[in-house]
Amino acid sequence: MTLSNASDMIAEDQISSTEWPLWEIFIRGQQGISHRHVGSLHAPDAKTAIQSARDVYTRRSEGVSIWVVESQQITASSPSDKGPLYEPSKSKIYRHPTFFDIPDKVGAM
């Protein structure tokens, strides 16, 4: 394509939003440990989000793997459901595996 095709391109005012979408960033710190949410950033697409995450969140060798997911793709539980969702388990301490000793060699659980 040459410059004469400029009319094929998207005009500025046709773009509904000039804000880049928000992405949630997950980093795996070392082999065997799961990805952990570290923060979020703005990027025009997934690939750029990974590159920016590399620059923003792994500058000090924090990671071996990066996941990005568009924030709007995440469905979150509502804080007002706190009662029905979490209260019932509070009285059921027998669900916690604290009544036996875990051998040291098992490592991180």
Add this chain to the structure above:
Amino acid sequence: MTNHQSAYFEFLCHFGDNALILGHRLSEWCGHAPSLEEDIALANTALDLMGEAQLWLGLASDVEGHNRTADDLAMHRDVWDFRNFLLTEQPNGDFGQTIMRQYLFDAWHVPTLTALTSSIEKSIVEIAQKTVKEARYHLSRSRDIVIGLGDGTIESRKRMQSALELLFPYVGEFFTSDSVEQQMVKEGVLSNLDNLRKSYFEEINKTFSSATLTLPNIQFSQKGGKTGKQHSEHLGHILNQMQWLSRAYPDANW
């Protein structure tokens, strides 16, 4: 210095100065980039290049053996001693112009460092192996942004096309050979770069075609940075800002 030593020294300064001057230019963006993410990414690239400059100039200082450190070489030389390409000293302009300059440089940097990984000089191989990884990342980023902005909006494409037209005349200098380089090739320090021009143009043609940008049809190229014979007026201003502190306060310590 022997003939070998002085050619080797200049050769190392060429690599160190490219990284130093471009790194300094990029650092001027710190706090001014169009988004926080880009600000950090540009500063990271600048720091990578500063680190690379330190390695090349450190080796240059060992080769010279005059008790001039890497810092002395960076801070106490004048315009005519610098061996960087004219491209690296060109002003930042807008963000698109900075990214275009970066891409044109990265596309040269990666194959050149790759070639240096097979040098007969072990210390060169070590530096090249470390820095080529960073350079590959720089290239992948600058290429993506050139494509994104070139094949973007009417305004972004217009700006990228003018940046390309402004900076393309500085690309020809990448493929000029001089007596220093010829001697380095002869000694096996630098492997033969005959294919560099061809692979460089394959790389940029592919990118500019995806970016819907048109390579200017010009044969003329600006030269004089690599040999130090004719730097643009911009280098003096860069050195003025970069060197004043260490010149005004010679004993200043971190």
